Amino acid sequence: xxxxxxxxxxxxxxxxxxxxxxxxxxxxxxxxAAAAAAALAARAPELxxxxxxxxxxxxxxxxxxxxxASASERGGEPPPRxxxxxxxxxxxxxxxxxxxxxxxxxxxxxxxxxxLLYGVEGDGKSTLTMMLAAMATRGDLPGALDGQPATVExxxxxxxxxxxxxxxxxxxxxxxxxxxxxxxxxxxxxxTLPDDVAAFGRAVGARxxxxxxxxxxxxxxxxxxxxxxxxxVRKAIVPLNRMAQETGAAVLGVTHPNKGATDAANKVMxxxxxxxxxxxxxxxxxxxxxLNGPTRVVAVSKANYAGKxxxxxxxxxxxxxGVEGSQPLAVLGGExxxxxxxxxxxxxxxxRPADAAGRGGQSASAERLLYRLLEDGGGQxxxxxxxxxxxxxxxxKSTVQRARxxxxxxxxxxxxxxxxxKL
Numbered sequence: 001x002x003x004x005x006x007x008x009x010x011x012x013x014x015x016x017x018x019x020x021x022x023x024x025x026x027x028x029x030x031x032x033a034a035a036a037a038a039a040l041a042a043r044a045p046e047l048x049x050x051x052x053x054x055x056x057x058x059x060x061x062x063x064x065x066x067x068x069a070s071a072s073e074r075g076g077e078p079p080p081r082x083x084x085x086x087x088x089x090x091x092x093x094x095x096x097x098x099x100x101x102x103x104x105x106x107x108x109x110x111x112x113x114x115x116l117l118y119g120v121e122g123d124g125k126s127t128l129t130m131m132l133a134a135m136a137t138r139g140d141l142p143g144a145l146d147g148q149p150a151t152v153e154x155x156x157x158x159x160x161x162x163x164x165x166x167x168x169x170x171x172x173x174x175x176x177x178x179x180x181x182x183x184x185x186x187x188x189x190x191x192t193l194p195d196d197v198a199a200f201g202r203a204v205g206a207r208x209x210x211x212x213x214x215x216x217x218x219x220x221x222x223x224x225x226x227x228x229x230x231x232x233v234r235k236a237i238v239p240l241n242r243m244a245q246e247t248g249a250a251v252l253g254v255t256h257p258n259k260g261a262t263d264a265a266n267k268v269m270x271x272x273x274x275x276x277x278x279x280x281x282x283x284x285x286x287x288x289x290x291l292n293g294p295t296r297v298v299a300v301s302k303a304n305y306a307g308k309x310x311x312x313x314x315x316x317x318x319x320x321x322g323v324e325g326s327q328p329l330a331v332l333g334g335e336x337x338x339x340x341x342x343x344x345x346x347x348x349x350x351x352r353p354a355d356a357a358g359r360g361g362q363s364a365s366a367e368r369l370l371y372r373l374l375e376d377g378g379g380q381x382x383x384x385x386x387x388x389x390x391x392x393x394x395x396x397k398s399t400v401q402r403a404r405x406x407x408x409x410x411x412x413x414x415x416x417x418x419x420x421x422k423l
Contacts (some may be wrong), residue, residue, distance in 0.1 A: 012089040017056065019044065022060035024066075025085055033060065034198070034239065043089050049246075059113055081108050103143040104136065104150075104250040107306040108298070110279055111144060111210065114251045116217070119284030120347060123296060124256055124315050124328060127168060128284060129213050131313075131330035132252070133179060134172030136211045140181060149178060150210035153203075153249075155191050156183035157219035170320045171327040180207060191219045193236035199244040217253030218274075226271075231271035241277060253278070279304040287312060288346035289339055291364070295333075301340035310336040345371045366395050366403035374409065380416050 023040060030036040036059075039053040047055070102111045109115050119125045121138030134139045139149040150176075159165050161181045169179060183190060191200055191214065203237075204212060214220055217237075218227040225232040237253070244251040255274060275281055282301035287295035299310035317326040338346075345368045373381045373389055390400035410416040 011360050013150070016051075019047075019055045020058045020062060022061045023055055026087065027056075027059055027063060029376065033057070034194075038242065038279045039089075042091070051207065058420040075301050100260065101305045103306075104145060105132065105307050106143045106309075107303075108282060108300060109141075109211075109250045110141075110305055111251060113279035113305075114237060114277065114375070115254060115282065117282045117296045117298075118255045118257050120286075121256055123285060124313075124330060125284055126164070126215060127315060127328045127330045128296070128313060128422060129215060129252065130165065130168040130174070130299065131172050131255060132213060133213060134169055134174035135332075137175040137178040140175065143228055143354065145210060149175060151178045151180070151207050153207070153212040154179060154181045154183075155210045155212070155214040155220070157190065157216060158180060158187075159183075159215065165194075167320050167323045167327045168329075170323070171329045172317050178326050191220050192222050193225075194239045197239040197243050201247055202251055204243070205247045209247070212249050212251045212380060213243075213254065215254035216253070217255050228271050228276075230273045233271040234277060237277050241279070250259045256379045261301055275302060282339040283343055284313075285343040285347045287336070288342055291346060292319070293352070294314045296330075297336045297338050297343055299336070299338065299340045299343060310338055341372075362399050363406070364396055364401060365393065366390060366399045366409055370394055370400070370403050370407060370415075371394070373423040374415065382413075383413055383415055386415060 002354060007375055019040065023036060027036055030039060033053075033056050037049075037056045040052045040055060041047060041049065044052075061119070063264055066174060104111050117125060117129070132141070133152045133154065135151050136145070136150045138383055139147045154165060161183060165181060166176070169176060172340060189196075221232070221236050225341040227233060239250060240253075280300060282298055283301040284296060284298045287293070288299045294313060294315040296313040297310050298313055300306070312335070314331045316329045316331055318329045320327050322372075369389060370381075370386060373386060386404070387397050387400055390397065404415055405413065
């Protein structure tokens with residue numbers, strides 16, 4: 001007899017048995033039990049999460065018993081593996097209720113979804129995320145929870161909570177009672193993906209947290225999973241996106257940029273799944289109008305649900321009572337007209353030491369122009385076209401030629417984009 005005592009939900013005993021038999025025939029078509037449970041939940045929305053998990057477990061036990069009985073009949077030999085039966089179950093669109101997208105931070109961070117933030121190390125990504133955390137705890141983020149203080153989870157693999165995170169949260173005016181930090185102590189349980197998604201989701205749901213920050217997200221991958229392998233990355237973060245949907249939280253993963261690319265689509269370090277799975281991808285970098293100053297821009301680089309706005313962020317220094325030294329504070333500013341590509345190209349130029357040494361703005365402008373032309377040309381451009389574009393931009397031939405040498409592009413009749421650009 002099947003284990004119907006585990007069925008404590010809405011399904012009748014007969015319906016429960018039917019689902020067990022049906023799923024037992026399909027288990028081999030799914031990667032794991034979690035995937036099978038998710039498929040069952042989509043097929044039978046009347047079932048609770050607990051019922052789906054119990055049905056899958058019962059189906060697995062049914063298969064084990066059947067295999068054992070078959071092996072016994074064959075004198076211990078395993079039965080031949082049957083080709084799994086595929087059903088392609090689906091729901092009619094009329095049975096799916098349309099919903100509106102809700103935002104924790106309007107047009108930037110959707111609730112119930114995974115988002116990604118990437119930017120150059122040292123430009124203040126953690127200062128930005130602590131600002132977002134503080135604003136969320138005060139109910140100050142413009143979005144669905146505007147005016148409603150929210151609970152925040154921070155999973156920190158690099159930054160020390162006592163020396164870095166808490167001082168920056170205090171500087172940003174966070175309600176520390178609403179912030180839960182994972183990391184820093186030897187006994188802390190650190191999130192491992194995808195193994196811990198279910199347990200972590202229960203903890204997030206129990207605290208009704210609405211913002212989850214994981215910094216850096218690639219550090220959460222289980223040992224053996226490669227951050228530059230599409231299959232491995234999807235195996236880790238697709239369940240995380242599903243957890244965000246189930247809890248209604250905005251999950252924000254933080255990562256570093258790929259130093260060898262100047263286009264936004266290839267700028268995220270590692271597998272392209274880092275960019276394709278999240279619903280929103282944010283790029284953070286220096287404001288092209290203030291490359292050596294305190295102004296940054298956070299721009300939407302990929303948007304599944306909205307447009308691609310950008311906002312200015314100013315980095316300031318403040319004193320925090322009881323903490324020695326000043327602390328960085330990110331202050332959200334007005335809208336910016338710059339795109340993700342503008343920021344990438346400008347920050348390539350900003351990294352050149354000679355610019356800061358007073359070589360002049362025209363040299364930096366020439367480098368940015370060349371990067372853009374080379375990118376548009378698939379990595380190559382004729383020298384005469386580069387000189388013509390420079391002339392149109394008010395740049396002399398010698399300035400363009402010097403910029404070509406400074407960025408490391410090959411010379412001659414055809415100039416070629418280098419493969420190892422440094423940010």
